[in-house]
Amino acid sequence: MSDGIASNVANDPREKHDDAGHPVDVVISSAEAPPSPPPDGRYGWVCVLACFCVNAFTWGVVASYGVYLSYYLSHALYPSATSISYAFIGGLNFSIAMLLAPIITIFARQYNTRVTMILGSLLLTSGFISASFATKIWHLYLSQGVLVGAGVGFVSIPCIAILPQWFDKRRSLAGGISSAGSGIGGLIFSFATQAMIDNISLAWSLRITGIVVGIMNLVAAMTIRNRNKAIKPPQRGFDLKLLRRYDVLLLLAWAFVSMLGYITLLYSLSDFARSIGLNANQASAITAFLNLGTAIGRPMIGVVSDRYGRMEVAGFITFFCGVTCFAIWLPAKSYGVTIFFAIVVGAILGVFWMTVGPIAVEVAGLVELPSLLSLSWLSIVLPTTFSEVIALKLRRPGSGHEYLYPQIFAGLSYFVASGCMLELRRVKRKHKRHGNNP
Template identity: 65%
Template sequence: MTVTSPELPIATFGTLDDAPSLLVDGGYGWVCVAACFIINCFTWGLVSVYGVYLSYYLRDDSFPGASPLDFAFVGGLTFAAAMLVAPLVTFLTRKYGTRPPMLFGVLSLAGGFVSASFAVKAWHLCLSQGALVGIGVGCVYIPSIPILSQWFSKKRSLANGITSAGSGIGGVIFSLTTNSMIENISVGWSLRITGVVAFLMTTIAVLLIKDRNDVIIPRQHPFDVQLLFRYDVWLLLLWAFVSMLGYITLLYSLPDFALSIHLSRSQSAEVITFLNLGTAIGRPFIGILSDRFGRIKVAAILTFACGTICFAIWIPARSFGVTVLFALVSGAILGVFWVTVGPICAEIVGLQQLQSLLSISWLTIVLPTLFSETIALRLRRPDSGREYLYPQLFAGIAYIVASAFLFELSRRHENRERIRHAER
């Protein structure tokens, strides 16, 4: 018989008894939530603490002859490589299934951290801690994004919020341990231990995760050009592009900003810990608010709020307490893109085209993730007494401009829903 869902295409099951295991908003979907939580914890959670490594590289002359821009490029390359492989990963997922590209990503992720531990030149770091780790993150993370939208309908944003909190938990764990490992056993062993732990945990997650492609039958186009003829898609992509300029700047600059206002190295690491704690606490609430008040509207408001607090709290911050306050508040909302992009894409184009639009979204943020921290370090004025003033302005303006695109998208979406409701 045929069973339909208000947010899924028609799927055919053998009998009515087969249907309950395939219904949205529960069942094995919660196991997938746990698996995606682990994936976020040991991919983006690890990447988020690059700021700790960056402050170490910048202040300790670990690679003689390397410039600050070289180290900024390493962090940007991690994000850029993860997003750049999106079309290829989407193609491989369609051809071979979800797990093979994810397992390759596990090896690349772990290999990147371990090989970085033997780096003696900055370009070694670019290839290992930058490109190889980034490719691993992309191969593990990208196939996992559409899966939760396949399992959840009404609780879709909540599920994404819970899993996105994994990056905050991972960031808390590794921001605390990374600085301690660097101080006590060397940066090399810190990287090796990180690689081994990431390998073990992401392998478990990949073995647990399960897609519903046989039910949804997604198109999985690596790059569906037809989507680029839609105005609402362009609004989404502009939000993604511009908000990433602020996101990377804030995420990677905050530890060295703490050192620039004469906080200690341990306090700098604690600032990142509080930022990731804010992420862990805030992202599930973003999911709840999104399901309750509208995913696009909530994302627009929080994007604007993040830009506002850059001006209201970050720029005036000159002490540990105020910096921690900013880290907590911004941590809760600065990554609103990662929490909401999957549900918003599903809302704009539906589940069958979800992976196609996500693939385009990942490509859209390659350039801002690659170069935004490089831009931020170029904007620094070390001898001015306010070294990070211009990067702070850059981040705040980026978030506020990005929010304008989502507010326009929200307005159009609400009008469309109002017309659709009136026609019923």
């Protein structure tokens, strides 16, 4: 038996011996030790709940901007403002959050996730409350645009890399449940915002929203917990070396082009409803139903992604988004058909947000996840800023089909994006067969 033990020790590649042949202890540095595998649950489910809350009270609130946009477009509140001015505000909610992503990643590394999220909660609250006192359009740019966008980024960006640290086999399911929060938040705030505007005022709607989102995100910040000590991610703002890889460029192209369709759909539906003769309450209900679809569809897509493949499902659903734009939205002329479209497309239009984390892990690995996510956020700055601006410029008021060109624009964007994802799937499968990386 002792001979067998000696043989095992001698064959152990980690064992070191001195000149006399005696074994000596070897200290494996933390840099050499492999990352601790995700536990696939445990406290991770608490983090799922916290991320659900974050999504509800950041992206969910932002998703209801369509109600504000419809109100701004139908009321001359600021003499110098145009429809394009109001479109920029919603775009800034996304683009500022994404533009600050590398800085937020570094900030989270220096001051930890909790401090970063608390700062974001304060920025969100100050953005909405200061918007309630705006008297000029540039006041809205800085408050409801820049400040709210920065708050969304500081709260939500640190959370996106946390769930993949806790889950492996159930990674897409956890992400789907978490991202469903944006649908629930959007559903609540779409109805609540319109009700507050009608019964109280626009100013108090903004103030109450600011107070509620600030409190709820502070609760989430105190609850969430990362596994950075076990994973030891570099948490670089972004790693430019990743841009030399074809698979990374395909992922970023999918992100960029799909956002052109996503923002157009998210913000245009409420005003589209008014363009076909629906009233203000019906228009806000359309935005609410879109968010209802989001809440229902995202967990289901998470389950399907875990079973049939994240890239496969992301590519198919991106393509199907384009199909619905042409098959359902284009001929929609009634309240009922528009509601049906809102629910269907709401379940699938945000496939990027559900799958980008798990797909990024498959492309670059868990350790490089923060860097690749930062590059993903930067890649969607331009489309999130200008998509709705383009959509509003493409409108044809008084033509009888005002949103024809925005509808075509959204549908084609999803078709092109699906091609990028399916090409990424082909590349990864090819390299997997050959046993190497791009």
